[in-house]
Amino acid sequence: GAVVSQHPSWVICKSGTSVKIECRSLDFQATTMFWYRQFPKQSLMLMATSNEGSKATYEQGVEKDKFLINHASLTLSTLTVTSAHPEDSSFYICSARLPGYNEQFFGPGTRLTVL
C-alpha cells in the first residue's frame, strides 16, 4: 500500500513551452502533497506544499507564478512549469503524506529536460 505515481517519468520540451507533471496517490487519500526538486548529486529541495482545496505554500525563493501547483482532489496534485527554460531542467519528485502518520511516500520522479 501507500503508492505514489508520477507522470510522465521523463519529458523533453522546447524553451518557452509549459509542462505539466502529475502526482497521484494510488491507494490512499492525501490531503497534503509535496513537490521537490533535485539537482544532480544533490539532496532534495522542497519547492512547495500542496494542500487539497487551497493554495499551495511555496518555499522561499520558489517562484509561484513559474511553478503552478494545483491540488484539485485528494489523490492528485499537478505541477506546471510555465514558460520553461533550460535552467528549469531537473529531476522533480513529489511525495504524499499518509494521513495520521508521520511518514511520506515518494513518487518515482520526473526528469525534465528543456532544450
Place this chain on the structure above:
Amino acid sequence: GDSVTQMEGPVTLSEEAFLTINCTYTATGYPSLFWYVQYPGEGLQLLLKATKADDKGSNKGFEATYRKETTSFHLEKGSVQVSDSAVYFCALSDPAGGSYIPTFGRGTSLIVHP
C-alpha cells in the same frame, strides 16, 4: 532548526564488506528518523524508520538504531551486494512543528564493486 548531517561519500566497498553510513541529527522535539534509498534515475524509497529512542529499524539486511543520547541513526549492513549501489538519505520528521515535512541529509553515495 532541525538538521541532519551525513557522512560524505562516495563510500566505495567490495562485495560482502560491512557497511556503515553515519547520520547525526539535531531537533527541537522528538522526531521520527528515516533512511531512504535512491537508485539511479529513480525516486526515493523508504528503506527503514524508527519512531522513538532505542527503536531499531531494519529492512533488506540494513539496520539503524535510534540513539537519543548520541543523536544518531547510523545505517549498517553486514554484507553489501553490488545491487546495494545507490544514494542513501538520512531524514527526520519532527511533528512538533505540525508540518511533517522531512529534513534530509545531503545523501551518501554507495558504490559496491564485485
